[in-house]
Every structure is written in structure tokens, then in C-alpha cells.
Amino acid sequence: MTVSLRPYLPSDAQRVADIFVASIEEIASEDYSAAQCEAWARAVDDPAFAKRLAGNLTLVGLVDGEVAGFLTLKGADVIDLLYVHPQFSRQKVATTLCDAIEKLSGARGAKQLSVDASDTAQPFFARRGYVPERRNTIVVEDQWLGNTTMRKTLAANDDGAPAGRRLQ
Numbered sequence: 001m002t003v004s005l006r007p008y009l010p011s012d013a014q015r016v017a018d019i020f021v022a023s024i025e026e027i028a029s030e031d032y033s034a035a036q037c038e039a040w041a042r043a044v045d046d047p048a049f050a051k052r053l054a055g056n057l058t059l060v061g062l063v064d065g066e067v068a069g070f071l072t073l074k075g076a077d078v079i080d081l082l083y084v085h086p087q088f089s090r091q092k093v094a095t096t097l098c099d100a101i102e103k104l105s106g107a108r109g110a111k112q113l114s115v116d117a118s119d120t121a122q123p124f125f126a127r128r129g130y131v132p133e134r135r136n137t138i139v140v141e142d143q144w145l146g147n148t149t150m151r152k153t154l155a156a157n158d159d160g161a162p163a164g165r166r167l168q
């Protein structure tokens, strides 16, 4: 199965919202209570959600032309959103998205990437070399959700080009 990537387009908004809700309801629900998942998924209705997609670098992963998952990079070095539709779970969609964003961030000069990983995503990031740093509790509506700040040091840019000529 091949996963292809492209930048997020405004016309992806509905599909991406559907992926966000389905992945929380069907995947993250293994690790969080129903009430926690409902509060988490309702973020999709907040206008701030659309801003997080359109205002950051967002990549979508496609399988057979269908958007299967998405990732947003906040600023230079923070993975903000990473969600894969349950139908495409464990088919390396998130891996392909993260491979690309790590390369892109490294080429732009980022030395490391961090993420506030859900308990569901923690094994995924751990396998990629992200190291847990701190446990957090965030409040969403009336619910308390745990996540873990994880960080990965990116490999040095070894393309041999002088810094000024590297991809910006």
C-alpha cells in the first residue's frame, strides 16, 4: 500500500474533521473514557480548530486518492495534530506523515521536534525515537485528559551544502 502526501487544502476541511472525530471515537477510546473522548472530539466545532489546520503547515496522507490522515506542524518544531482514520490504522499513514515532517523541519534548520502525545500515540512516537519528558494534564470542557510531552533530536543536516544554500 502506498501513502502519498500533499499540503492541506480548504476543500479537505470536512474529511479532516471526520478523521479527527472517528480516530478519537474508535482508536483513542481504548485509552480515554467516553466522556473524555466526547469533550476532545468536540474541539472540531471550535473555530480555533480550522485555524490550527489552515494557519500551520498541514500535510494530508492519501491512500488510493482518499485522505486517510493528517499532521500539522506548529511553528518550526512542534507537532500539533496527528490523526489517522481508523479504516487506515496501522498502515503506516502516520509514519509517512512523520517521516516527511521530520525531514522538512530538519531541512529548515529545526534541531528537534516535540509533541504532546496522547496515551494512544505515545507508543507510536516512542518507536520513532521521541523521548518522554513530562506528563501533562489538560482540561477540555469539564474533562481532565493526560498526555506526555515527548521530544526527538533530529539528525544533523548532512547534505553537504553550505547553510545558506540549504532548503529554507
Ligand SMILES: CC(C)(COP(=O)(O)OP(=O)(O)OC[C@H]1O[C@@H](n2cnc3c(N)ncnc32)[C@H](O)[C@@H]1OP(=O)(O)O)[C@@H](O)C(=O)NCCC(=O)NCCS
Residues within 6 Å of the ligand: 023, 024, 027, 028, 069, 080, 081, 082, 083, 084, 085, 088, 089, 090, 091, 092, 093, 094, 095, 096, 115, 116, 117, 118, 119, 120, 121, 123, 124, 125, 127
Ligand atoms: C497514533 C496514530 C496517529 C497512529 O497512526 P497509524 O497510521 O495507525 O500509525 P502507523 O501505521 O504509522 O504505526 C507505525 C508503528 O507505530 C506503532 N503504533 C502505532 N499505533 C499504535 C498503537 N495504537 N499501539 C501501539 N503501537 C502503535 C507500531 O509500532 C506501528 O507499527 P506496526 O503497525 O508495524 O506495529 C493513530 O492511531 C491515531 O490517529 N490515534 C488516535 C488519535 C491520536 O491519539 N492522535 C495523536 C494526538 S498527539
